[in-house]
Amino acid sequence: xSFQFSDTRDLIExxxxxxxxxxxxxxxxxxxxxxxxxxxxxxELDHRIETMRDSLKKGLNSPQYxxxxxxxxxxxxxxxxxxxxxKDPFYQKALQYSxxxxxxxxxxxxIVSFPTAGSCGIIxxxxxxxxxxxxxxxxxxxxxxxxxxxxxxxxxxxxxxxGAEGGCQAECGAAASMAAGGLVSAINNDTELIxxxxxxxxxxxxxxxCDPVAGxxxxxxxxxxxxxxxxxxxxxxxxxxxxxxxxxxxxxxTAMKSIGQQLPTTLKESALGxxxxxxxxxxxxxxxx
Amino acid sequence: MxxxxxxxxxxxxxxxxxxxxxxKIIFQSPLTRASIIFYGSxxxxxxxxxxxxxxxxxxxxxxxxxxxxxNSFELAHHxxxxxxIKNIYExxxxxxxxxxxxxxxxxxxxxxxxxxxxxxxYVEVQDIDGYEVSLAGESPTLVVWHHDEIGxxxxxxxxxxxxxxxxxxxxxxxxxxxxxxxxxIKVDTCITDEILxxxxxxxxxxxxxxxxxxxxxxxx
Numbered sequence: 001x002s003f004q005f006s007d008t009r010d011l012i013e014x015x016x017x018x019x020x021x022x023x024x025x026x027x028x029x030x031x032x033x034x035x036x037x038x039x040x041x042x043x044e045l046d047h048r049i050e051t052m053r054d055s056l057k058k059g060l061n062s063p064q065y066x067x068x069x070x071x072x073x074x075x076x077x078x079x080x081x082x083x084x085x086x087k088d089p090f091y092q093k094a095l096q097y098s099x100x101x102x103x104x105x106x107x108x109x110x111i112v113s114f115p116t117a118g119s120c121g122i123i124x125x126x127x128x129x130x131x132x133x134x135x136x137x138x139x140x141x142x143x144x145x146x147x148x149x150x151x152x153x154x155x156x157x158x159x160x161x162x163g164a165e166g167g168c169q170a171e172c173g174a175a176a177s178m179a180a181g182g183l184v185s186a187i188n189n190d191t192e193l194i195x196x197x198x199x200x201x202x203x204x205x206x207x208x209x210c211d212p213v214a215g216x217x218x219x220x221x222x223x224x225x226x227x228x229x230x231x232x233x234x235x236x237x238x239x240x241x242x243x244x245x246x247x248x249x250x251x252x253x254t255a256m257k258s259i260g261q262q263l264p265t266t267l268k269e270s271a272l273g274x275x276x277x278x279x280x281x282x283x284x285x286x287x288x289x
Numbered sequence: 290m291x292x293x294x295x296x297x298x299x300x301x302x303x304x305x306x307x308x309x310x311x312x313k314i315i316f317q318s319p320l321t322r323a324s325i326i327f328y329g330s331x332x333x334x335x336x337x338x339x340x341x342x343x344x345x346x347x348x349x350x351x352x353x354x355x356x357x358x359x360n361s362f363e364l365a366h367h368x369x370x371x372x373x374i375k376n377i378y379e380x381x382x383x384x385x386x387x388x389x390x391x392x393x394x395x396x397x398x399x400x401x402x403x404x405x406x407x408x409x410x411y412v413e414v415q416d417i418d419g420y421e422v423s424l425a426g427e428s429p430t431l432v433v434w435h436h437d438e439i440g441x442x443x444x445x446x447x448x449x450x451x452x453x454x455x456x457x458x459x460x461x462x463x464x465x466x467x468x469x470x471x472x473x474i475k476v477d478t479c480i481t482d483e484i485l486x487x488x489x490x491x492x493x494x495x496x497x498x499x500x501x502x503x504x505x506x507x508x509x
Contacts (some may be wrong), residue, residue, distance in 0.1 A: 035478065051293045068337075105296030108339060110354055113291035113299035113410045120296070149290045162300045162408025164330035164386045170408070215334025217297035268386065269301075270333040289336055 003029035007250040008154050008195055015191070022191060026146045045142055048112045052101065052124035055111045059100025064107045068288045070218040071107060075100035090133035094233060095226045098125025102225035106218045115152045115161045118168075118217045119175035121225035123148050126179040126232050127186065136186050143189065148182035151198045154249070159257045163210030163269035166260030172221075172228040173205030173256065179232035184239055199245035201235035203252045207259055209267035211274025214285040220275060292410050294353040300387050301331060301338035304406030306358070309347025311414055311426045312391045312402045317498050321395045323348055323372040328388040329380030331406070341374050344389065348372070353410070385415075420462040420471045428457065429502040430475050436493040437463045437470040444491060445472060452484050469495070 003025070005011040015025045030041050058064075063073025078096050086092045102121035105111045111120045127148070131141045152161070155174050159166050180197035184190070205228065213219040245252070266273030275281050294303040313320060325344050327335045335341060339359070346361035349368060357364065365372060380386055385405035392401050403416040404424075414424040417432075424430060431449075435441050442461060449456060455477045463470035480499055488497045 045290065048290055048293060108296050108359060110356065111294065111296050113294045113303055115291060115299075116409050117294060117296045117299040117303060120291075120299075145290065152290075156409075160408045160411075162387065162406075164300060165408060212334070212337075215337035217338065265330075265386070269330045271337070272333065 003032055005154075006157060007253075008248070009250060011150070011154060012191060012195075021189070022150050022185070022194070023143045023146045026150055042142060045145060048114070049124075049128075049141070049145065051110060051112050052114075052128065055101045055104040055109060056097050056124065056128060058109060059102075059104045060096065064100075064103035064109070066107045066216075066218060068214065068216055068218060068284070070213065070216060070284065071103050071222055073103070074223070075103050088133075090129055091230070091233060093129035093133060094126045094229045096125075097129050098122050098229035099222065099226040101125060102222040106216070106222050114148075115175055115178060116163075116171045118163065118221045119171040119225065119228070121222075122172060122175040122228050122232060123179040123182060125225065125229045127182050130183055130186050134186070140186050144182040144186040147185040147189075147194055148178035151178040151181040151194075154198075155202070155253055155256075158253045159260060163212075165268065166256065167208060167263045167268050168210040168221075168224070169202075169205050169208040169256055170260055171210070172224050173202055173208050176205055176228040176232040176235065177202035179229065180235035180239070183232060183236040187236070187240060193239050195249050196244055197236045197239035199247065199249035199252050200238055200243065201232055202249070202256060203245055203247060204235070205231065206252070206256055209263060209274055210269040211267055211276050212269065212271060213276050213281040214288045215269070215271035215276070216288070219281070219284075292353055294410060295356060295358050298338040298340075299410045300406045300408045301335060301340045302343045302358075303353050303410040304387070304408070304412050305331065305335075305340045305389060306343040306347035306351070306353055307410065307426065308389050308404045308406060308412045308414070309344045309391070310350065311404065311412065311424065311500070312393060313348050313350060314426075314500055315402055315414065315417060315424075315432070315498060316393045316398070316400055317496070318398050319395055320348060320370060320393055322393070323370060324392040325372065325374045326390040327374065327376050328384055328390070329378070329386040331387050331389060332376035332378045332380075335376065344374065345370075345372060348391075348393075417471065419464065422460070422462065422471070422473050424473065424500065426500055427502055428475050429477075429479055430473065430500045431480060431488075432498040432500070433472040433474070433488065433494055434496040435470055435472060435491075436495070437465075437467050438493050441470075441491070441493045442472060445474070445488060445494075448484060448487055449474070449476065449480075452481070454478055454480060454484070
């Protein structure tokens, strides 16, 4: 019994041969490698979902201000004011939730690093908002998180998820891809559609650089979580409507890897380029460090 | 799925803390002095990410989700751990862009351990006192320092087999024939104290270290 796979095609072949869903594959894989019972995996998963809910509540209910002054309680502000532009509560919530969790992270609060700390708002923001607005069951929510995890595993086969290695495309881009797949699974648990959404989201995040002001996970990271929550929803919406990515997911990941290698160090979490080197960015850097 | 952590960065905060935890475990003895070097991206942005606080928190054995990480310097002072942190901005070509080097010491032992924070809270210890290794702290691992002589590997693996332990990966490292060597064995199931005691009793074995794996209970 092997749970190794090299890419999406290989993974899909494996699960089809074993007659498993993506969720079942993930549970059996973890059971096999970690030598623990499936119920313990679900318990660990629930612990993480609860932690995400806690950070979400913290970010919404109390304004999050960071020591640097770069994070200024925007999620709390958005949550308390009703802005008529968006009528759909799901979309509004996804934006607020992802921002709230990212703000808690910036203020050194407790979060789940999924897939990374800098991009930790995107997946729970989208999936928890979906769970509330679409009234999906807890088991469907669990499945959505597991599907997001599988997508993360596929990406990590080729690209380490770190801004210092791949730029922000490997953090917020990867998170949006995982969130898009998880979101599709919550609405229509079709493996093909899930990976279409993942491909669409990642493809349209290629080239995203990591240029944080003063090297802090705040500007542009915090707000980028809200932007890429929206990005994930767009990808899921397109995929659910039958829109297909011309470039297959595996090739998109390879392209991301190659772009990451070509990106200069100045744009990979070094605070030596981009926004970090703007006059305002430098001003903040000087006053903070 | 990533671990529950205190932000703001999985590679620059949580990963660094985990590397420090692993290094402390590898040092295997009470720690009084630590000298840390951050390379590359960590040197550039470590301060902003709180990597300095995280690395000391890890050396003190604090968990990734400990809300006291921000106070680690004060706690270190309390626990009489002397430390210094240096930044080397130019990362050597063969180093990962998020590399940390630890020189850990007390009155009787001094070790240099180098590792990388790979992202998402995942880490790899890559060098122990000049031995090139690969330790992630994810699966139960046995590290044996021994005299380089015939039959040590056979006796160690036989002992594991006798106790029904399956070896997942085994690497052997030495600097010079007939001198000290290092054996790194990843296993599938937990190793009991009884087995460790048996291994320590072998005359060619200097030191045995067991890393139980999954330091913070994450599921991938």
